[in-house]
Amino acid sequence: MSQQEEESVEDYLEILFYSLHKSKQNAVNPYTICTISLKEIRNEYIDALNLMGACDISYLPFTQTPKLCRKYSKGS
Numbered sequence: 001m002s003q004q005e006e007e008s009v010e011d012y013l014e015i016l017f018y019s020l021h022k023s024k025q026n027a028v029n030p031y032t033i034c035t036i037s038l039k040e041i042r043n044e045y046i047d048a049l050n051l052m053g054a055c056d057i058s059y060l061p062f063t064q065t066p067k068l069c070r071k072y073s074k075g076s
Contacts, residue, residue, distance in 0.1 A: 008069075009072055010069045010073035012037075013066055013069050016037055016040075033062065034062040045072070048072060049068050052068050052071065052072060
């Protein structure tokens with residue numbers, strides 16, 4: 001699953017979380033979810049999120065990523 005061109009970052013994460021919730025593999029650890037989600041967000045969004053987070057967001061706690069995505073989507 002990867003972010004589509006017309007999808008906002010917030011929409012992509014919402015679909016990803018919904019899919020994981022509905023999956024039979026619902027015991028995926030947060031680190032794996034973070035890795036999967038960040039790997040499939042389009043590069044131009046990752047760059048903007050890194051600027052907003054004032055660091056490489058892959059080092060932030062995963063709970064911060066959805067917050068940054070919502071903030072970015074509202075500002076776009």
